[in-house]
Amino acid sequence: MKIVVCVKQVPDTKGGVKFNPDGTLDRAAMLTIMNPDDKAGLEAALRLKDQYGAEVTVLTMGLPKAEEVLREAMAMGADKGILVTDRVLGGADTWATSQTLAGAIRNLDYDLIITGRQAID
Structure with missing residues (x-):
């Protein structure tokens, strides 16, 4: 059986939230942490x-920094990690993100896809 798990790197709100002058999160x-639902x-x-x-x-x-969650997942026991990253994806909304991940998944051999329910950010 081949399983694909989608995970997201999210801000660790326990460490305090910081904002840019324009009101957006200063990521x-x-x-950062692995999104808790994705970790489950x-x-x-x-x-x-x-x-x-x-x-x-x-x-x-995500950004190259998102490799951190892939390393964490592999330390937990995952066999492979794939990072989809490109500057053109910066600021992607949920639709663009879902389309990008779906395109990546189409190129994989899998029997089951597991995702979290929602991200904390």
């Missing part, structure tokens, strides 16, 4: 891996 000044999905995939010998691929979209 560069904030610590990854944990479910890893249980399937243990039970059935599944292969788990983690997919994220």
Whole structure:
């Protein structure tokens, strides 16, 4: 069984929230974490891996810094990590993000896709 898990790097609001002068989040000044709902999905995939010998691929979209969540996922037991990154995707809304991730998934061999319910940001 081949499982794809979508994860997102999000600001760690426990570390304090910082804003730019224009009112947007100052993501560069904030610590980041793996989105909790996505982490729960990854944990479910890893249980399937243990039970059935599944292969788990983690997919994220973001800045090169988003590699941090891929490394965390692989440290937890994921087999592969894929980062979709491009300057043209900066500031992508949910529709553009979903289309980009769907396009990446179409190029993968999978039996199951797991996503979180929503992101905390």
